[in-house]
Structure formats: structure tokens, C-alpha cells
Amino acid sequence: MSKQTTPVQTQLDWSAYETSNSFGFDSFGGFGESDAAPASGGGYAKAAAVCMGKRHCQRKDKGVMCPSYRATDDEKHSTHHRAVTLKAALDGELGEHPFLSKELTEAMEYCVSCKGCKRECPHGVDMALLRVEAMAQRWQQLGHVPLRERLFANTPRYAKHLKMFNWVGALRKRMPLIAKAMERWLGIAAKRSLPKAAVRDFISSQPRSVAVTEGTREVVLLVDTFSNHLDPHIAQAALEVLQAAGYTVHIAQPAAGERALCCGRTFHSNGLIDEARAEATRLLDALSPFAERGLPIIGLEPSCLLMLRDEYHSLGLGERVGKVSNAAVLLEEFLAREHDAKRLNLPFKSISGKVLVHGHCHQKAFGAMPAMEKVLKLVPDLQVAFIESSCCGMAGSFGMEAEHYEVSMQMGELSLLPTVRAASEETLLIANGSSCRHQIRDGAAREAQHLAQVLRRALD
Numbered sequence: 001m002s003k004q005t006t007p008v009q010t011q012l013d014w015s016a017y018e019t020s021n022s023f024g025f026d027s028f029g030g031f032g033e034s035d036a037a038p039a040s041g042g043g044y045a046k047a048a049a050v051c052m053g054k055r056h057c058q059r060k061d062k063g064v065m066c067p068s069y070r071a072t073d074d075e076k077h078s079t080h081h082r083a084v085t086l087k088a089a090l091d092g093e094l095g096e097h098p099f100l101s102k103e104l105t106e107a108m109e110y111c112v113s114c115k116g117c118k119r120e121c122p123h124g125v126d127m128a129l130l131r132v133e134a135m136a137q138r139w140q141q142l143g144h145v146p147l148r149e150r151l152f153a154n155t156p157r158y159a160k161h162l163k164m165f166n167w168v169g170a171l172r173k174r175m176p177l178i179a180k181a182m183e184r185w186l187g188i189a190a191k192r193s194l195p196k197a198a199v200r201d202f203i204s205s206q207p208r209s210v211a212v213t214e215g216t217r218e219v220v221l222l223v224d225t226f227s228n229h230l231d232p233h234i235a236q237a238a239l240e241v242l243q244a245a246g247y248t249v250h251i252a253q254p255a256a257g258e259r260a261l262c263c264g265r266t267f268h269s270n271g272l273i274d275e276a277r278a279e280a281t282r283l284l285d286a287l288s289p290f291a292e293r294g295l296p297i298i299g300l301e302p303s304c305l306l307m308l309r310d311e312y313h314s315l316g317l318g319e320r321v322g323k324v325s326n327a328a329v330l331l332e333e334f335l336a337r338e339h340d341a342k343r344l345n346l347p348f349k350s351i352s353g354k355v356l357v358h359g360h361c362h363q364k365a366f367g368a369m370p371a372m373e374k375v376l377k378l379v380p381d382l383q384v385a386f387i388e389s390s391c392c393g394m395a396g397s398f399g400m401e402a403e404h405y406e407v408s409m410q411m412g413e414l415s416l417l418p419t420v421r422a423a424s425e426e427t428l429l430i431a432n433g434s435s436c437r438h439q440i441r442d443g444a445a446r447e448a449q450h451l452a453q454v455l456r457r458a459l460d
Contacts, residue, residue, distance in 0.1 A: 191405055220249075389416040
């Protein structure tokens with residue numbers, strides 16, 4: 001096929017990749033003229049060209065990357081093949097509409113945005129972010145966003161109404177024909193359960209302002225869409241743990257009259273960049289005053305909180321991102337840091353027994369797992385073990401999609417689900433990711449808890 005290179009107007013900010021020497025070009029060998037970054041795509045093209053064919057993504061030892069390669073044992077579902085195909089698309093080798101091409105669609109199909117490659121690849125290929133841009137370009141060339149992707153992306157906008165439709169999930173479970181119809185019409189896997197919303201969300205029960213107790217340290221609790229509407233008991237547990245430790249806790253709130261805050265993850269993951277940017281702007285408006293004061297911003301859902309530290313830098317939102325990013329920490333990171341600084345005072349009682357921990361991919365990619373271990377070991381007599389696993393397979397909406405259900409379960413069956421099934425009923429299970437808990441529930445018929453719930457249970 002002859003080259004048909006057309007300019008690519010990227011929707012994300014790839015300027016960090018414009019200075020090619022910052023990413024090791026020409027310094028590792030094997031990156032000659034024939035392997036140079038594509039001429040079209042600017043920083044985006046250079047980000048794809050960060051892959052230099054080391055093929056660490058095609059290993060199956062410890063680590064996260066690459067979940068789809070581990071499950072399928074097929075090179076075309078590896079980070080390396082995705083990068084090569086994306087470079088070919090940007091080089092004009094895949095036709096006039098490369099983002100609609102069969103080659104690129106198949107290459108990107110099983111990417112679960114685990115961020116493992118960003119941490120474990122020797123050159124730090126950020127395939128998750130490359131995939132988001134490719135998806136945004138695909139919708140632009142297609143001329144519309146498909147219904148299912150819009151449905152998943154817009155979860156934050158209709159989340160407050162989900163409780164009114166819990167009966168649909170219950171009826172669907174009792175009547176397989178309804179599940180089959182939803183699979184045919186919406187592409188939602190018939191074998192997958194639907195999330196169940198709480199009767200009352202967390203944010204609506206909280207005061208808009210909190211009196212600061214003299215002499216206490218102030219912190220901000222950022223409650224994401226999932227913790228707010230699906231699992232408010234997790235947010236409540238985190239609040240009680242922080243209060244028991246003596247902190248004055250501010251709950252991040254939207255402007256008066258607006259719906260609850262959201263990081264924009266669901267929009268971003270589905271390639272709706274403008275909508276993700278709008279959500280991020282609302283969140284920055286709410287969090288920036290706290291960040292300016294130097295207050296820690298504590299999150300519960302790894303994929304949401306860590307978006308502030310990572311993807312927000314690609315949304316072109318200015319200097320505020322840096323300040324909020326520096327203040328953003330997961331609950332376990334904050335507690336571990338406070339413990340190291342000898343400022344943590346939590347009255348834990350003894351819990352004899354074992355806890356199995358499954359780390360969310362983003363917790364692993366951003367190095368948060370040691371903090372999990374440190375905090376859990378503060379609970380007397382608790383035996384802590386970590387499941388050596390890659391992605392659980394759910395990965396947001398990936399495991400909900402009919403065409404991805406089987407490979408989603410294959411990912412879970414590599415190590416996570418068998419380990420959970422083999423655990424005794426008395427063993428506590430911890431999975432901080434909402435998607436991970438969903439996969440464990442569907443694949444092993446067990447209920448996993450968030451770290452915050454286990455810590456609250458251990459409070460004396």
C-alpha cells in the first residue's frame with residue numbers, strides 16, 4: 001500500500017515528547033534513520049517511537065505488563081506490536097484513514113491501559129495514553145462515538161440515577177434472555193453482572209464545610225464517582241480512619257448546585273477528550289485552593305486519584321495541574337508517609353488471621369504497593385500476603401464488553417482468580433480497585449474489601 005500521510009491534529013498535549021533527546025533517541029543504539037519517529041504526529045509520533053523493540057512486554061515473569069500478551073501468548077497483542085502498528089499508521093502505511101484501519105484496530109483492541117509498560121518497559125512506553133489518542137482520532141475519523149462507549153463514558157453524569165435501575169440488574173440475573181438482548185443491542189457481556197448502586201450516595205450526606213479542630217492537621221478526601229455512588233461505605237470507612245488518626249477531613253465538594261466531582265477517567269478511557277478536560281477543570285477548581293494551602297489530597301480509587309498525577313499533564317490545563325498533582329496521594333501512601341514521619345497515631349487492635357492483597361495495575365505502576373504493605377503491617381497479628389498477578393482483566397469497562405469478556409476472564413485466570421478460590425473463607429481479601437472487586441465477585445464468588453474497610457475494622 002502506498003503511503004498517504006496526512007497531518008494529525010492531536011487532541012492530547014504531547015509537547016513533553018517534542019525534545020526527542022529527553023527520551024533516549026539515538027542513545028541506545030538501533031534507532032537509525034529507518035527507525036526514526038514518523039513525520040506526521042509531532043510529539044505523539046515521538047511518544048510511539050519511544051518503543052525500541054526491547055520486547056520486555058513479551059515476557060511472562062513477575063510484573064504487570066503486558067496482560068493481553070500474557071493471556072493470549074500472541075505477539076500482536078503486545079505493547080511492541082501496538083507501537084509498531086501505530087508508527088505505521090502515522091507514517092501513512094495504513095491508508096487515508098489509518099485510525100479506522102483493521103490493522104490498528106486489532107492492535108489496540110486488547111490493550112487494558114494497565115500502565116505496566118510505562119513503569120516496566122526500559123524506555124517507559126506509555127501505551128495507555130497512546131491508545132487514548134488513537135481512540136479519539138478513531139471517533140473523529142468515524143464521525144461519531146458508538147453508543148456503548150458513550151454509555152460507559154457518561155457514567156458520572158447519570159450515576160446519581162443508577163439506584164433507580166438496580167432492578168434491571170436483578171431481573172437480568174434471573175432472566176438470561178434479557179442479558180442476551182443487552183449483549184446483542186448494547187454489546188454488554190451477558191455473562192457479566194451489572195454494578196449495583198447504593199441507595200444513598202456519600203457526598204450528599206456530608207456538610208459542605210468542616211470546622212477545623214485547633215491543633216489538628218487538615219487533609220482533603222477526594223471521593224470518586226465509584227466510591228460515591230457504588231461503594232459509599234468505603235468512603236465512610238476512610239473518613240472514620242482519618243478522623244480516628246486525629247485529622248480534620250475536608251470532603252472535596254463541587255460548586256453549589258453542581259453534580260458530584262469526577263476526575264474524568266471514564267471519558268478519558270473512552271477517547272472523549274473534551275469531556276474529560278471539562279471534568280478535570282471542575283475538579284481542579286475544587287482542589288486548587290486546598291493544594292495552594294499545602295493540604296494532602298487523599299484518594300481511594302487508584303485509577304481516579306492517579307489520573308491527577310499522570311494523565312492530567314496531557315490535558316493542557318496549565319500550572320494548576322502541577323500543584324494538585326504534587327498534593328495527590330492514595331490513602332495508603334498518605335498513611336505510610338505519616339507513619340514514616342512519626343505523625344501517625346492510629347489505635348489498632350489485634351486481628352489474627354490472613355489477608356490476601358490484589359494490587360490494582362495503577363497501584364503497581366506508580367509504586368504504591370510497598371505503602372499498602374507498610375500500613376497493613378501496622379495492624380497487630382495480621383498476616384499479609386500479596387497475590388503475584390498482572391491485570392485482573394476487568395480494567396474498567398473492558399471486561400464488560402461482550403467481545404472482550406473471554407480474554408478478560410483469561411487474564412483473571414492466570415493467577416488472581418485461582419488464588420482467591422483457594423483461599424479459606426476466613427481469609428480477608430483486599431482489592432482497592434472497583435473493577436478488581438467486580439472481577440473477583442464475578443470470577444470467584446468472593447467479596448473483596450478496600451484497605452479503608454480493613455483498617456476501620458482494626459480500629460480499637
